[in-house]
Amino acid sequence: MPSEKIAVIGAGITGLTAARQLQTLGKDVEVFEKNTEPGGSVRSVQQDGWLTEYGPNTLLLKDAAVRDFIRDIGLEKGRIIANESASKRFIVRNGKLEALPASLKEAITTNVFRTSGKLRVALEPFIPRFKGGEESVASFVERRLGREILDYGLNPFVAGIYANRPEYLSLKHAFPAMFNLEKEYRSLIWGAIAGSRKRKQDGRIPRKLISFKEGLQQLPEKIAEELTVHYSAKAESVQKKSEGWFIRTESDEAGPFESVIVNVPVYQWSNELLPVREYSEAIKEDVEYPPLSVLHLGFRKEDIRHPLDGFGFLVPEKEGRDILGALFSSTLFEGRAPAGHHLLTVFIGGGREPEKARL
Numbered sequence: 404m405p406s407e408k409i410a411v412i413g414a415g416i417t418g419l420t421a422a423r424q425l426q427t428l429g430k431d432v433e434v435f436e437k438n439t440e441p442g443g444s445v446r447s448v449q450q451d452g453w454l455t456e457y458g459p460n461t462l463l464l465k466d467a468a469v470r471d472f473i474r475d476i477g478l479e480k481g482r483i484i485a486n487e488s489a490s491k492r493f494i495v496r497n498g499k500l501e502a503l504p505a506s507l508k509e510a511i512t513t514n515v516f517r518t519s520g521k522l523r524v525a526l527e528p529f530i531p532r533f534k535g536g537e538e539s540v541a542s543f544v545e546r547r548l549g550r551e552i553l554d555y556g557l558n559p560f561v562a563g564i565y566a567n568r569p570e571y572l573s574l575k576h577a578f579p580a581m582f583n584l585e586k587e588y589r590s591l592i593w594g595a596i597a598g599s600r601k602r603k604q605d606g607r608i609p610r611k612l613i614s615f616k617e618g619l620q621q622l623p624e625k626i627a628e629e630l631t632v633h634y635s636a637k638a639e640s641v642q643k644k645s646e647g648w649f650i651r652t653e654s655d656e657a658g659p660f661e662s663v664i665v666n667v668p669v670y671q672w673s674n675e676l677l678p679v680r681e682y683s684e685a686i687k688e689d690v691e692y693p694p695l696s697v698l699h700l701g702f703r704k705e706d707i708r709h710p711l712d713g714f715g716f717l718v719p720e721k722e723g724r725d726i727l728g729a730l731f732s733s734t735l736f737e738g739r740a741p742a743g744h745h746l747l748t749v750f751i752g753g754g755r756e757p758e759k760a761r762l
Contacts, residue, residue, distance in 0.1 A: 409660055410657070411666060412667060413443065414435075416443060416622065416626075432630065432631065435638050436635075438634065442623040442624065444459070447621070455732075460748060461614055476625050476629070483613060485736060491712060491713035493717070494718075496555060516555060524548055538573075540574050540577055541569035555719050558721070562720070562753065639675060639676070641665070641676055642678070644659065669687055693752065694761060699748055702745045704745055713731060727755065
């Protein structure tokens with residue numbers, strides 16, 4: 404008879420959340436992690452007064468479920484909200500930082516988009532629905548909003564969220580909200596207006612960008628405290644036997660388990676780790692996994708002319724720069740840099756220029 408225990412391979416945020424949910428449902432769960440700490444790509448480093456993030460920098464709090472989850476694991480008091488001064492976003496246009504419009508008046512007067520681009524947006528409610536099959540983000544935005552909005556709106560936006568190019572992303576899966584607005588309301592503009600009441604009914608709360616006093620890694624660390632996590636235990640193979648599933652690590656074998664959840668990046672998949680070879684190999688070969696490098700730069704405040712009065716800036720591909728953008732990290736949250744200093748977090752590579760991530 405198979406064991407009722409469940410194994411989770413990988414102590415990233417997804418694996419940890421799955422393990423905690425299963426444990427809440429009464430399951431006996433064990434987590435196997437190759438590193439000496441939890442978090443996966445969520446990694447915060449404190450050194451000499453600097454607090455740097457090498458994965459995600461913020462968590463968007465927009466629904467009650469996430470808010471309640473943070474409260475339930477005991478992190479509500481450690482939560483910090485992004486500074487109001489970081490609400491401004493910049494786009495590089497003609498080599499200068501231009502603030503993105505935050506109101507209708509600013510949208511009319513902004514230098515980010517030309518008059519022709521603004522007038523093209525006004526035609527959006529009259530554009531018919533897409534009647535084909537799969538559509539890329541780039542195709543969708545150019546069709547509904549025009550080429551300039553694609554080049555100076557969505558292209559840098561996609562670089563900031565996915566570190567990729569809109570031509571490479573599926574609209575339905577990368578931006579399901581936009582896909583559903585067109586499907587349900589035929590227009591993004593009318594859908595945004597008509598759908599506001601529905602979003603409130605779906606449990607949405609006022610959107611806030613948050614982190615934690617000691618960085619985002621506090622989140623996976625707090626979840627891991629409630630779980631049985633084996634560190635420095637890299638899973639080398641998963642094997643099915645009559646008693647159940649067994650996991651072979653570098654130094655031991657664990658099991659039997661009723662089920663195994665594999666939470667590792669696609670590029671780390673192997674036939675030994677995922678026994679269903681016809682699927683694992685096909686997916687690994689077909690899924691592109693571009694690298695991204697993160698660079699932290701610290702400056703004395705008097706050495707920077709720009710006020711850094713915002714969240715950061717994104718670089719449209721048409722500007723021909725070598726970076727995707729940068730966050731004004733010390734503006735975004737308190738305690739990210741020593742007194743009298745600024746911290747900038749720069750992103751390089753991704754799907755746009757993967758070769759530059761390895762320089």
